[in-house]
Amino acid sequence: QEILQDLYQRGVKEVLLGVFDGLNGLEEAFKSVFPKADVQRCVVHKVRNTLNKVRKKDQIEVAEDLKLIYRATTKEAAIQAFREFEKKWSKKYAREVQSWEKDLDVLLTFMKYPLSIRSVIYTTNAIERTIKDIRKRLKTMNSLSSIEAAEKITYLTIQDYNEKWSNRKLRGFSNAYQALQEMFEERY
Structure with a gap:
């Protein structure tokens, strides 16, 4: 928060988007300094963390199903893809699916932005x-x-x-x- 406040004091006043890896407290610190800004959780980190908790034999299939979520062209389509992911994997990987559901809004913030830049702003x-x-x-x-x-x-x-x-x-x-x-x- 101190670093962000220093940036603010040095002139960074208008921020549209902050992209974070999920480190505890970082998003809250950012929002306290830039309350009008959006927060995007790094999708690549989330996918990587999820795949680390999935059995080796399921990793490719889970990764493909996750791609359907974050590569969707609209937020509605992404939510629909998540619902399919949830139906398919919630019995086998309940914690991971719940984690995605809990973070879904902050993982899909990039969907508010133009399609041409989404792949650049959903990751750190x-x-x-x-x-x-x-x-x-x-x-x-x-x-x-x-x-x-x-x-x-x-x-x-x-x-x-x-x-x-x-x-x-x-x-x-x-x-x-x-x-x-x-x-x-x-x-x-």
Whole structure:
């Protein structure tokens, strides 16, 4: 919450969406700082966690059934796909199905957004890749002289990403631009 409040104080005032991996307290902290923003739980994390609790022989079938939920084109279709998933798997994997039911709204938040960007916003994979690259960069430097040295490497790595990303067009966002503008205007 402190980091989010710091971002707010430094000028990040209008946020449409926060995407989180389900870490306890993170979504609540985000909503306390950005109450008008939507919260999206990372679907990839949820699928991964579910499949880890499913028998090996059922994993492919369960994964395919879950895809029908998060790849549906409308929220109604996604809910219908979940109901089918629930009927099929609730006897065998009651806890996992209940967990999906409990989190379904926050897992399907991305359905409010334009179709062209949904596959980008239902996961935290881009953030995780960045963190993985920073760790990889720090790990090769066997010993850093201080915390400041590690911070400098992290800063330079992020600056490198900023440079790459500032010229990069994210797939689908140009098509979604107008709809996102309208969402901002409506909300803020």
